[in-house]
Amino acid sequence: MSSAHASPSALDVLLSRASTDHLSAPAPDKAQIARILSAGLRAPDHGKIRPWRYIVIKGKHRAEFAEQVIKAMISADPKVPEKKIAKRRQRFSEMPMTIALVMALDPESKIPLQEQELSVGAGVMNVLNALHMEGFGGFWVSSDFAGQPCFREALGLSDSQRLAGFLFVGTPDKPVHGSKRPDIEDYMGFYKGEPVKFGADQ
Template identity: 70%
Template sequence: MTSTASSHSAELDFLLSRASTDHLVAPAPSKEKIAEILAAGLRAPDHGKMRPWRYVVIKGKHRSEFAELVVKAMLAADPDVPAKKIEKRRQRFSDMPMVIALGMHLELDGKIPVIEQEMSAAAGAMNVLNALNAEGFGGFWVTGEFSDQPDFLAALGFDAPHRLAGFLFVGTPEKGKPHAKRPDVENYMAFWKGEPVTFGADK
């Protein structure tokens, strides 16, 4: 079943237009602009005002240095990691116009469950992606099996129990605003009427 089009507000149309792309080129946001964009992350839901959001911006000449930290962490996680994979990661982290490490400042014994703090950090990252889109930039959220390495985390300022939710690659979309076909929402929603629901996406 395909949902029929209805009149959308300009704001909803904008949200529906967002798509990720890692085909990014310069320019990246300026120092002032990225501060404005990251401020959107601080508007995420935040039960108990735990404020877990931490953003580390890597740009300019520091990208290659950071890429070497990534390689070192990859080897610590898996000494047998293929050289081709190492070189691909080194190039991506070196060449992206800007990288934002998504830190999560967590309180394990706090009044709010850790998973809720993590979800707030993730919601903040989504706000940042939408803000990038609003300002004409592109973003791509990536993770890595290396990102839980203690030395790597410490080099970013995240000693345990603090962690990373991944990284945002940031820049200007190389081929203009990306367009991605999204699945039909009808397969991902259901109205509960007193019985367990089923979803088309699960069939």
């Protein structure tokens, strides 16, 4: 923590973020989640594509949503183990809130799709940080089954929309410390007229 500040600086808070899926109620209320997701819309956005869409799943709709997840998992792999189904059913119906992270891409744009996808990712990171700043926790998970037509239809995704995963959201059960982070010295270098070598790659 910077000695110039009695309370943690914004950077101190960013440096203390870590993921957790040990989450309980309460989830953010309607006004809180709207403000938190507004941080996602602060992501850099080349060409003003506005590729971010957030589908919030909460309350009684969690169980219905979990069933759509199971349907899609079975559609993707009819032999999916029962244990995996049970775990996903439990997580999607019991997490206080799930946010489906939709990438609304414009394939006709001169802005490369990779940049549009990166903008969605940058938005998700802002949302994770905003959750942390407001005392909530979040965990980004993959959506390997989300390409299934039944699931795309259930969510109302158009042909150019894809999922970047889901965020599980709620209040951390206990203080989150997260894993030890690597040393920044191994991940940064100064260009001095020669190719840069990183400690992380040695």
